[in-house]
Amino acid sequence: MTTTELAPETTGAPTRPGLTPAGLVTVLLGAALPIIDFFIVNVALPTIDADLHASTATLELVVAAYGIAYAVLLVVGGRLGDSFGRRRLFVTGLWLFTLTSLACGIAPTAGTLVVARAAQGAASALLLPQVLSIIQATTSGEKRSRALGLFGATGGISSVVGQLLGGGLVAADLWGTGWRPIFLVNVPIGLVVLVMARKLPESRAHNPLGVDRLGTALLAVTLLSLLIPLMEGRALGWPVWSIALLIVSPVAAVAFVHVERRLERNGGTPLLPPSVMRLPSVRRGLMVAVPFFGAFGSFMFVFAMTLQEGLHFGPLGAGGALTPLAVAYFTVSMLSSRLVARYGQKVVPLGGAITATGMVALLCTTLSAWPHVTILELAPSMVAIGVGNALAMTTLFRIVLSHVPTDLAGVGSGVMTTNQQTSLALGVATLGSLYAALSASLGSRDAFALVIGAVAVLAAIVAITGRRLPDPRA
Structure with a gap:
């Protein structure tokens, strides 16, 4: 459920040779790896804790270090690709992602894992911006539309794969390695994609922006x-x-x-241009995005911890419990364009309201049946949360970018994605820390109830403030 920086339309007409079907598969696989990694890590956190004796605060850093490095370097990665070649930066980022995944997988201590995760986030910041840039620069017309549609689908499918693959790998405990395969699996896949990437066409921007x-x-x-x-x-x-x-x-x-x-x-051209930040669509959209992404980041962290430590689901059960959310998100995100075309900015407050309702339903379900909650009992609230997130998230990106000048499209998308990753990390840092403090004194059940209540309030704030967003159709 992450998004990367869009290449500006002004990067020129499609180059020759264009992007072949095999090339499209290559860049989509490159995009899938970091997204899968985001969801795999959440499911594996309690197992990492048990093996490395990490505190909850350190587990928060395992999640947030990746997001912080990605947020800070995302725009830089896109501009480096424009300057030095997108295929070259795609390959460089993929090499680094593969190596840092190996470093994560063999990390001997929790502190080493945090450092490796930060390096992995930096590698993703070099890799991911090139995917849309390559598609934008080497395709046109209907071919570009299909490629962008497949890119969007890749994000949704990767979130589902991440939940199930993470839970399955940790539960399998291959050769007694516990959580380590969730990172090590990236190594052979990354090497295969690197071989495939040799056939990608190279492209550069005609007038690349400098690095701030x-x-x-x-x-x-x-x-x-x-x-x-x-x-x-x-x-x-x-x-x-x-x-x-x-x-x-x-x-x-x-x-x-x-x-x-x-x-x-x-x-x-600054990293986050003030003139772009002052646009009403950007300013208001970012104000709504902060509580939205903060709520989502903290929810994913706290719920994954509670499923295994409080409800004793195990990694495979935790992955199964989160899968309805990912499937609902994927399905609705494919329909969101039609909804926005018909209802405009109203989709955001609707998404916030559905998410808040899902959080309240989750709270009622877990409290009434604790500690014997089943995946089937959790499924309705998970579906509601997935639907609400899909409606709000995809529409927020459209609103923020709706009035950004075409020649600054990449910059505007970078601003939004930097805000997204920063807010995700901030949510983990604040409500994740609150959960750690409360669970130590009140226990998992009451700590979960209070934090999910706070998340529901944030979703309600999105529902209320989202009503003032500008219409992306205007």
Whole structure:
């Protein structure tokens, strides 16, 4: 359920040779790997905890380190591809993703795993932007429409595969390796895709945008100095360094805004251009996206932990319980374009309302039957949450990009995706930490109830604030 940066339409007409069917399969496989990895990790968290003796705060970092690195470097990865060749950056990113997956799979400690996950997120930031850029630059007309449709379907299918594959691999405990195959499976697949990638056509932008090095560094400092103490501070008793980092974060944020404004005034293209951020569709869309993605990130983390630690589902059962959500998301996301064409921005508050209803239903189901809840009993609320997320998420991206100038389409999509990944990590850092604190004192049942209640409130906020979004059809 992640999205990557769209290539600007101005990157030129399709090059020759174009993208063959085998080439399309290659780039779609490259896109599927990081998405599958996102869902696999959630299912495996309790097993990682048991093996590496990681705290809940460290498990949050296992999830968030990937998202932070991806969020910070996504736009950079897209611009590097425009400058140095999209096939070259696709291959480079895939090599790095394969190697960092190996590093994750053989990580001897929880700290090593966190570092490897951050490196894996950086590799994904180089890999994923090239997929849509290659499709955009090497196809046209109906062929491009089919390719983009298959790209959207790949995200949904990958989420389903991630749930089932993750649960199956961890439950199988191949050769006593526990959770490690969820990362190691990327290695042979990555090597096969690398061989296939030799036939991809190369393309570059005619007028590539430069890389905002200072802005990228300041954004990284802002996010890291905020999220690391939020995740680790409570567990460590709020040491001096954690308080110092929290003080650094707003200072770095102010410096980031100043640098971005100055760069744009001087004719450059900032990492997150202030002029794009000021567009009503972008500004309002991002304000709704923060609680939406924050709620989703925290829900996926807390629910995966509760399924196995509180309800004792096991990894395969946890994957099975989450699968109805992924299937519903995939199915509805394929229909969302028609709904937006008919109902416009109303689809977002509808999605928020359905998600909030699903969260309340989940809360009632788990509390009434705890600890003997079955997958079948969870399925209706999982379907509702999947439907609501699909309606809101896909429409939010359309709204944010609806009034962005064509020549800044890639920049606008990068702004949205950076917001998405940052909000996912922030949700894990805040509500994930709250869950850890409450479960230690109240137990899994009450901690889950309180956090899911908070997630339902965030979904309700999306339903209310989403009514003020501009119409993407205008």
